[in-house]
Amino acid sequence: MIKVLVNGANGRMGSEVVTAIGNDQQLELVGAIDRDSDLASAIKDTGAQVVVDFTIASAGFENTKIIIAAGACPVIGTSGFQEAQVNELKALAQAKKLGGLIAPNFSVGAVLMMKFSAEAAKYMPDVEVIEAHSTQKEDSPSGTALRTAEMIAQARTSNPEPTSDKEIVPGARGASLHEVPLHSIRLPGVVAQQTVMFGGLSETLKIEHNSQHRSSFMPGVCLACKRVVDEQELHYGLEYLL
Ligand SMILES: NC(=O)c1ccc[n+]([C@@H]2O[C@H](COP(=O)([O-])OP(=O)(O)OC[C@H]3O[C@@H](n4cnc5c(N)ncnc54)[C@H](O)[C@@H]3O)[C@@H](O)[C@H]2O)c1
Secondary structure (H helix, E strand, O other), rough: OEEEEOOOHHHHHHHHHHHHHOOOOOOOEEEEOOOOOOOOHHHHHHHOOEEEEEEOHHHHHHHHHHHHHOOOEEOOOOOOHHHHHHHHHHHHHHOOOOOOEOOOOOHHHHHHHHHHHHHHHHOOOEEEEEEEEEOOOOOOOOOHHHHHHHHHHHHHHOOOOOOOOOOOOOOOOOEEOOOEEEEEEEOHHHHHOEEEEEOOOOOEEEEEEEEHHHHHHHHHHHHHHHOHHHHEEEEOOOOOOO
16 A cells, blocks of 8 residues: 555645545545645655645645655645746755656546647647636646647647737737647636647647546546555656556
């Protein structure tokens, strides 16, 4: 049994993770903590091999550093990581030969949506991303949208067509990363949705993913907990462990 500690256990995702770990025969829940606990002490006291963190964007980076310093494998669902932060954490994990995962999205369907989008971008470079989450989401655009834009940029073999940057209302064309416009919708009632819309000569292609419930992320979280203990590096993206 792999010993797992859950950080952010009182939250919407954390509480789902606690249930999912409890139901998995290969995983043992050794602790469920939240913001009122000391993470480093909890890892030491429980002997956790893996720490799952679903907390808040402003705490994710520091939490991951604490987990690595304590010698546990991080499985991080918290969003909001910058590329430089991911690289720093990869180096820290590598120095300790520790496996780990930071995943902008733990749902298998969403990972496939990103993979298919990267494939389509080889042939259709003109693409925009529209994502929707609940009003309680702290960061915009979502980590999934950022990762999708990165994967599209890596896969593109030609440049997108230039578009007018004249906005009657500022922000109308959304944000832009690697020449991929990103549009964030925040509405009550939404869990997580993303549409990647491509345009070509007289045709469009839409690749869409919907998470109907937070349980959709749990198979990916449990898989990561089992796989990271055999890894010797920190990966960014669930696709590396699928
Ligand atoms: N990777 C994915 O697949 C995925 C899916 C959904 C949500 N998320 C991300 O997961 C995170 C949590 O989402 P949520 O909907 O559960 O939020 P939430 O607000 O319901 O829960 C967050 C929990 O973290 C706790 N917390 C805050 N700061 C903390 C700290 N420093 N130490 C310990 N606990 C702390 C809060 O008290 C709360 O219980 C967000 O960053 C969200 O964007 C990721």
